[in-house]
Amino acid sequence: MTLKILDQGLLTTVQDLGRNKFQQFGVSGSGVMDEMAARIANVLIGNKENDAVLEITIIGPTIQFEHGCVIAVCGADLSATIDHQPIPLWRPIYVKEGAILRFGRPIQGCRVYLAVAGGIDVPIVMNSRSTYSRGRFGGYKGRPLQRGDVIKCSPHYSSMTNKLLSYFKKRINASSYMTVNWTIPFFFSSYVNNHHEINFIKGQQFAQFTKEAVAKFESASYTVSPNSDRMGYRMQGPALQLAAPQDLLSEAVPKGTIQVPEDGQPIVLMSDRQTIGGYPKVGYVATISMPSLAQVMPGKKLTFKRISIETAQNELIKREREFLLLKTSLALKIRGLSYATN
Numbered sequence: 521m522t523l524k525i526l527d528q529g530l531l532t533t534v535q536d537l538g539r540n541k542f543q544q545f546g547v548s549g550s551g552v553m554d555e556m557a558a559r560i561a562n563v564l565i566g567n568k569e570n571d572a573v574l575e576i577t578i579i580g581p582t583i584q585f586e587h588g589c590v591i592a593v594c595g596a597d598l599s600a601t602i603d604h605q606p607i608p609l610w611r612p613i614y615v616k617e618g619a620i621l622r623f624g625r626p627i628q629g630c631r632v633y634l635a636v637a638g639g640i641d642v643p644i645v646m647n648s649r650s651t652y653s654r655g656r657f658g659g660y661k662g663r664p665l666q667r668g669d670v671i672k673c674s675p676h677y678s679s680m681t682n683k684l685l686s687y688f689k690k691r692i693n694a695s696s697y698m699t700v701n702w703t704i705p706f707f708f709s710s711y712v713n714n715h716h717e718i719n720f721i722k723g724q725q726f727a728q729f730t731k732e733a734v735a736k737f738e739s740a741s742y743t744v745s746p747n748s749d750r751m752g753y754r755m756q757g758p759a760l761q762l763a764a765p766q767d768l769l770s771e772a773v774p775k776g777t778i779q780v781p782e783d784g785q786p787i788v789l790m791s792d793r794q795t796i797g798g799y800p801k802v803g804y805v806a807t808i809s810m811p812s813l814a815q816v817m818p819g820k821k822l823t824f825k826r827i828s829i830e831t832a833q834n835e836l837i838k839r840e841r842e843f844l845l846l847k848t849s850l851a852l853k854i855r856g857l858s859y860a861t862n
Contacts, residue, residue: 538791593607
């Protein structure tokens with residue numbers, strides 16, 4: 521199964537859940553910006569959660585399917601169509617051979633994920649298929665996709681994927697695509713539209729900022745700068761000042777670290793972040809809020825809300841339990857489809 525890139529859009533890369541255990545060697549973790557949308561896209565069509573997907577940013581590509589296949593499109597609403605017919609998000613879709621997927625005006629969010637049955641088949645580099653463009657490795661030739669690229673997908677399907685294929689092939693008509701009449705519960709996708717309040721926990725240097733700076737950070741609105749990218753989200757708003765100058769040693773920085781450079785404007789480190797940083801850290805975006813943050817369009821405003829480590833952990837545990845229930849319910853729905861073909 522192959523995909524042909526007829527137009528590359530703004531920024532389309534191959535990503536999975538990230539390149540772990542190499543940060544000590546100076547290798548960025550990379551991976552998807554919105555982990556939740558990518559995971560759901562994969563499980564909707566029977567893929568493994570970590571299978572490689574296409575991450576599409578703001579202006580989408582034009583893609584031709586050179587073989588019939590099952591896909592899912594999850595995350596932002598970028599007005600996706602197949603052969604100029606609107607398609608739904610957050611559900612499995614069968615696409616006929618030769619059909620063309622296009623994206624139009626961004627309506628909500630800024631990143632959408634295309635999962636294809638079997639997963640995008642690119643070489644594994646340091647335990648991941650993710651693209652790290654700055655390092656020019658991983659993904660498809662170490663770079664964003666370009667017009668004329670032909671992307672291979674794995675031919676190895678799960679039993680769930682085969683059941684979906686069997687169901688669709690027995691029912692497809694003259695239309696270029698077919699989908700099911702169900703989707704995931706709304707609360708799994710609502711974060712794409714509800715991303716104005718970002719939860720964070722205190723960083724190592726939180727107490728070293730002035731009281732006025734902390735009060736501003738927790739109450740004022742910040743605009744996501746147009747200079748933001750997969751490496752970091754630059755914020756524009758009230759400057760944060762330290763109570764006294766600090767001379768800090770560089771140390772490892774995880775995704776979600778909120779650094780404050782000398783100009784006082786916070787920077788949230790994202791998937792393609794550097795591996796170490798020496799700026800003061802006012803906080804860390806809670807893992808539960810990272811998908812929401814990844815969907816904030818440059819130029820939009822957001823606020824930061826401080827929560828405790830315990831609350832952040834409990835919310836993450838709750839989400840993962842809900843996700844496990846979602847996987848189980850999807851398996852049952854797809855099994856029911858297979859029975860309907862008999």
